[in-house]
Amino acid sequence: xxxxxxxxxxxxxxxxxxxxxxxxxVGVMTRVMIYALAASSLNLVLxxxxxxxxxxxxxxxxxxxxxxxxxxxxxxxxxxAWPLAVAVGVACALVIGAVSLRTRGLxxxxxxxxxxxxxYYFFVSLKAYGGEDGINLAARSxxxxxxxxxxxxxxLVVLAILAGCLYFLRRLAASRFGAVLHGIRENExxxxxxxxxxxxxxxxxxxxxxxxxxxxxxxxxxxHGFVSPGLLDWTQxxxxxxxxxxxxxxxxYGGVAGAAAMLLLEEVLSHWTGYWKLGLxxxxxxxxxxxxxxxxxxxxxxxxxx
Amino acid sequence: MAEPxxxxxxxxxxxxxxxxxxxxxxxxxxxGVHALIGPNGAGKTTLIAQICGEVEPDSxxxxxxxxxxxxxxxxxxxxxxxxxxxxxxxxxxxxxxxDNIALAVQARSxxxxxxxxxxxxERALAExxxxxxxxxxxxxxxxxxxxxxPHADQRRLEVALALACRPRLLLLDEPLAGMGAEDAQxxxxxxxxxxxxxxILMVEHDMDAVFRLADVIxxxxxxxxxxxxxxxxxxxxxxxxxxxxxxxxx
Numbered sequence: 001x002x003x004x005x006x007x008x009x010x011x012x013x014x015x016x017x018x019x020x021x022x023x024x025x026v027g028v029m030t031r032v033m034i035y036a037l038a039a040s041s042l043n044l045v046l047x048x049x050x051x052x053x054x055x056x057x058x059x060x061x062x063x064x065x066x067x068x069x070x071x072x073x074x075x076x077x078x079x080x081a082w083p084l085a086v087a088v089g090v091a092c093a094l095v096i097g098a099v100s101l102r103t104r105g106l107x108x109x110x111x112x113x114x115x116x117x118x119x120y121y122f123f124v125s126l127k128a129y130g131g132e133d134g135i136n137l138a139a140r141s142x143x144x145x146x147x148x149x150x151x152x153x154x155x156l157v158v159l160a161i162l163a164g165c166l167y168f169l170r171r172l173a174a175s176r177f178g179a180v181l182h183g184i185r186e187n188e189x190x191x192x193x194x195x196x197x198x199x200x201x202x203x204x205x206x207x208x209x210x211x212x213x214x215x216x217x218x219x220x221x222x223x224h225g226f227v228s229p230g231l232l233d234w235t236q237x238x239x240x241x242x243x244x245x246x247x248x249x250x251x252x253y254g255g256v257a258g259a260a261a262m263l264l265l266e267e268v269l270s271h272w273t274g275y276w277k278l279g280l281x282x283x284x285x286x287x288x289x290x291x292x293x294x295x296x297x298x299x300x301x302x303x304x305x306x
Numbered sequence: 307m308a309e310p311x312x313x314x315x316x317x318x319x320x321x322x323x324x325x326x327x328x329x330x331x332x333x334x335x336x337x338g339v340h341a342l343i344g345p346n347g348a349g350k351t352t353l354i355a356q357i358c359g360e361v362e363p364d365s366x367x368x369x370x371x372x373x374x375x376x377x378x379x380x381x382x383x384x385x386x387x388x389x390x391x392x393x394x395x396x397x398x399x400x401x402x403x404x405d406n407i408a409l410a411v412q413a414r415s416x417x418x419x420x421x422x423x424x425x426x427x428e429r430a431l432a433e434x435x436x437x438x439x440x441x442x443x444x445x446x447x448x449x450x451x452x453x454x455x456p457h458a459d460q461r462r463l464e465v466a467l468a469l470a471c472r473p474r475l476l477l478l479d480e481p482l483a484g485m486g487a488e489d490a491q492x493x494x495x496x497x498x499x500x501x502x503x504x505x506i507l508m509v510e511h512d513m514d515a516v517f518r519l520a521d522v523i524x525x526x527x528x529x530x531x532x533x534x535x536x537x538x539x540x541x542x543x544x545x546x547x548x549x550x551x552x553x554x555x556x
Contacts, residue, residue: 168421176412176420176428183398183409190396193358194471195384195413204419 010159014152026151027223032263033155033162033256034219039243040162040169040255041212046241047250048173049205050185054109055096055116056240059089059210061232063217065123068135068227078141078148082218089214090207092119097206101199113234123229134228137221148222158219162256165212170252172208181205242280246287248296257295309372311336311475311505312357317366319356326352327363328529334475334522339497339506341516344526345550350509351393353526354479357507358390359383371474385414389473391464393480393509399453403444403463406452407435410470438470442496458489462496469500476500478508482515494518517541525550 014026042056063085070081096115103111129135140148148154172178183191184198191198221227230236239262247258265283269276291298310333319327326349334340342350355361357368359380368376375383398406408431412418415431425431439448442462447455452463461481468476481497482490494515500506501519510516516523517537524534527549533540540546 171424172421174424174426175422176418176425178421179405179409179412179425180418182401186398186400187396189360190392190398190467191409192360192380193384193390193392193396194410194467195381196418197379197381201418 007163011156014155018152023151026155028263028267030151030155030158030223031220032260033158034216034223035240035243035259035263036256037158037162037165037219038213038216038255039240039247039259040166041209041216042240042244043249043251043255044169044172044209044212045206046244047254048169048178048181048185049202049209050181051101051202051206052105052109053100053112053206054234054237054241055100055112055114056209056213057232057234057236058096058116058119059092059213060217060220060236060240061123061227061229062092062119063089063214064221064227064231065129065217066214067141067218067221068137069129071137071139071141072129072135076139076142078143078218081141082215085214085218086211087214089217090211092214093207093210094203097203097210101202101206113237116232116237117234120229120232120234123232130228132229134226134230137225137227140222140225141218154222158223161215161219165215166252166256173252177201177204242284244294246284246294248294251294251296254294254296261295308336310334311371312507313367313369314353314357315367315369317353317356317363317368319352319361319363325529327356327366329366330526330530332524332531332534334505334507336474336505337501338521339501339508339519340522340524341520342507342509342524342526343511343513343516343550348526349529350526351479352529354390354477354507354509357477358388384471384473387472387474388477389468389471389475390477391468391479391481393483395460395464397452397460397463397467399451401452402449403439403452403455403459404432404435404448406463407438407466407470408432410467411435411438414471435470438466442466442469458485458492461485461489461493465493465496465500469504473504476504476506478506478510480509480511482510482512490515 013029017023017026038060045051045053066085066088067081070084075081096112100108100111100115124132143157146153146157148157180196180201184201188198243258243262244254246261247256248254265280266276269279287294293300312334314330314332317327317330330353344350352361356363359378367374370386370388375386411431411434436445436448439445444459444462447459452460455463465478465481482493485493490512497506497519520537522535523537523540524531525540525546532549533543533546
């Protein structure tokens with residue numbers, strides 16, 4: 001099956017890259033996978049839950065800060081810091097979602113954006129932890145049995161987490177909860193008339209996605225060795241949205257395809273020109289105009305299977 | 307006399323300067339079809355929305371099965387036995403007819419906060435859905451996408467969704483809306499069957515359907531009930547004739 005061969009190729013990649021002297025690309029692919037996780041968590045909210053959140057970077061950034069702040073305070077164990085990053089993502093999403101989900105449409109977009117910017121300014125003003133400049137992570141988190149300083153090991157850990165989260169997303173989409181989300185997305189007044197407390201289901205969806213974004217944040221700070229308020233900026237939320245639109249909203253692998261396409265495009269185009277964002281803009285325009293379902297929709301129409 | 311299944315007391319609701327429901331009283335007894343008629347803008351749909359909990363009244367009370375449900379959220383009213391169909395078809399167009407009904411069955415059969423087990427593995431949901439569809443003569447369409455069904459079948463599915471909630475009181479908001487004569491006859495036959503099983507409160511403009519189906523008719527004008535009674539009494543009521551019937555049904 002295509003999926004199995006992609007997974008095997010993904011596992012083999014760092015070893016092959018190392019043998020060929022392309023070690024740099026192991027880090028690039030690790031970054032792609034972390035963004036894939038962040039974009040997939042947005043996919044749960046947007047593609048499955050039908051909620052256009054423009055503040056998803058808040059959870060991503062909060063998770064990253066959680067790990068960096070804990071490290072500065074001497075807590076370096078991944079087994080403690082990463083679950084706490086998930087918890088922080090969950091808590092932020094629960095609070096922001098509880099308020100935001102009372103609104104609809106454009107108001108929901110604006111209020112999630114406003115909350116994310118509030119968190120952004122909170123970290124800007126947090127002088128003890130770098131304020132505007134952000135903080136460094138002195139060393140990667142420590143995971144018993146794994147040396148995360150090794151790029152290949154870190155790559156494989158990130159791959160395992162991404163694969164696990166995607167499997168969970170797949171189960172969720174096919175579960176009772178997933179069926180309810182589908183119903184709400186298509187026709188919320190009817191779901192209420194069938195007896196579903198739709199607000200509760202949307203909030204749970206939003207919160208689970210916040211936790212997954214927090215986990216992605218914990219990984220990205222380990223990858224970059226650094227976190228600044230820029231990670232929570234609204235442009236970052238926009239980047240995640242663009243990735244998802246590029247990859248295919250509501251397609252299980254839309255976040256993965258979009259993150260890969262966008263970051264690799266950035267990698268390639270930025271070698272040629274400093275105006276790589278112009279190239280990205282053109283690609284995005286083409287996708288929106290010519291392939292409305294993103295890469296996923298294009299693959300489906302081409303008869304190929306991902 | 308037995309207590310009414312649904313009782314609306316002094317219900318009042320205004321939108322800006324427009325009074326949609328004007329200290330309205332209504333009692334629906336268990337069994338049969340209770341029809342709500344009235345000219346456009348009489349406040350029929352707003353009344354249904356308040357009974358279902360989609361619109362909050364400014365004042366007044368709504369009692370269902372002896373319980374005050376005025377402040378209860380819409381989804382909790384469904385659990386108590388209030389099921390509704392919409393005037394504008396609200397089905398899940400992208401799902402099969404079977405999966406449409408399965409969502410209704412799922413709502414009343416255990417928690418849906420389950421994230422792991424595939425819903426497709428729950429044979430009971432699909433089986434019960436097929437029973438509901440077969441009961442409405444839609445068995446052959448179970449596997450088709452709801453959005454691809456003919457209009458009449460979509461209207462039928464609309465009613466089926468409400469029915470699958472196993473309501474004690476079924477609220478039908480213009481079940482014949484947009485139907486041709488032939489399809490309307492089929493829907494009237496269907497409602498005649500349903501009224502053997504459950505109490506129905508129906509808003510309908512089609513006077514032929516109303517007089518064939520209804521056991522009780524209430525006439526709504528200007529947000530208040532001006533008359534309520536057996537079909538023959540309503541037909542002969544001079545005030546109803548003047549306010550409404552005289553123009554449409556001679």
